[in-house]
Amino acid sequence: MIRFLIKGILRDKHRSLVPLIIVSVGVAMSVFMYTYIWGFIDDLTKTNAVYETGHLKVMTRAYKEISDQIPNDLALTNTDSLIHDMEKEYPGVDWTPRIKFAGLLDIPDEKGETRAQTTVFGIALDLLGKDSGERERFNLEKSIQEGHLPDKQGDILIPVTMAKSLDVTVGDTATLISSSALGGMAIHNFRIAGTVKFGVQALDRNTVIADIGDVRYALDMLSGSGEILGYFENELYQSEKAHEIKEEFNEKYSNPEEEFSPVMLTLEDQNNLGELLRISKLELYIIVGVFLFVISLILWNSGLMSGIRRYGEIGVRMAIGESKARVYKEMLIESVVIGFVGSVIGIAIGILGSYYLQEN
Secondary structure, eight states, rough: HHHHHHHHHHHHHHHHHHHHHHHHHHHHHHHHHHHHHHHHHHHHHHIIIIIOSSEEEEEEEEHHGGGGGOOOOGBBBHHHHHHHHHHHHHEEEEEEEEEEEEEEEEETTTOOOSEEEEEEEEEOOSSSOOOHHHOOOOOHHEEEEEOOOOTTTEEEEEEEHHHHTTTTTTTTEEEEEEEEETEEEEEEEEEEEEEEOOOEEEEEEEHHEEEHHHHHTTTTOOOOOOOOOOEEGOOOOOOHHHHHHHHHHHHHOOOOOOSSSSEEEEEEGGGTTHHHHHHHOOOOOOOHHHHHHHHHHHHHHHHHHHHHHHHHHHHHHHHHTHHHHHHHHHHHHHHHHHHHHHHHHHHHHHHHHHHHHHHH
C-alpha cells in the first residue's frame, strides 16, 4: 500500500511538488538559522574563553575582587604544584597559567635614550612549553605579519599598528617599564621577535605577547601567575561539567576566610556571559519557533488547497466503495511520506550551508 501511495505521489507532481518544496525550504532555513545562531554563540564564548575567561579560571579570592586592576601582588604562588594536582584530579581539562600586566614600552635610540614610548597591556603565555597549546589557542602562527614566534627567552610580540607608530622593526630592543609583584619598579629589556594582527581591535591596539617565564622574572613572580585557565577538549565549553568541577574545587581548595586561597570560576561567572548566553538561547528558540509556526501555516493552507483540488478524486474513491477512514488514513500516509522526504532534503541542504559557513 505504501509503495502504491509513493508511486502516486511521484507521478502526480501537482500533489507532491509544492508541499515537498515548502517542507524542504522550511526545514533547510530552520536548520541553517539554528546552526548560524548557535555558531554565533559558540564564537562569542570561544573568543572570550581564549582571550579572557577560559572555560574555567582559578585565581586568589583577593585577586578576583579587583581583577580589572591586574593586582599581581595578589596573584597565585606555587602554581606549578597546583596545576599538577588539578591535572590529576580533572584529567579532561588543559590547565595553563597566565599573567596579565600593564606598563610602558620604551624604545631606546642608539645612545640608549628614549626615542618613543607608549602604554601597553600585556599577556604572558607559556609560549616555549612543548605541550602548552597556547600558540594554537591564540592562533599565533596565522597572526604573525613579520618576523617569527618567540623561540627563546627575551622574545616579545607586538601589534602591527604599534610597530608602525613606534617606528620599530623585528630585532629591535624594547624596554618594559612596569610594577613588580613586590610593589617596586620593574624594568626589563625584550627583543621584538615579530609583529601580529589578531583581527580583534582591543588586542591589535596595544597588546603585547610574551613568554610567561620572562614576565615572571621581570615582575618578581617566580612560580606565580595571576590566573590559571582551564580548557575542555576540542575547545568546546561544557556548562554542566564546568559547574561540577567548580563546586568540587572550591569545596576542597577554597577558604572564604583566607583572601589568598584559590577560587574557581566558570566562563558563565565572568563578563556577564551567563546572562548573555541565557538570553541568546531564549532568542534562538523564539526565532526558530516563530519561523516553524509560519511554515506550518503555509503548509496548512497548501493542504487545504490540495484537498479542494482533490474533491473529485475523493468522491470517485468513495463511490467505488472505499471508506472515509481508509481515504483519510492514506492521505495521512502521503503527508508523512512528503514530510519525511522534504525533511531529509531540507536537513541536508541546511547542514551543507552551515558547513560552508563554518569552513569559510
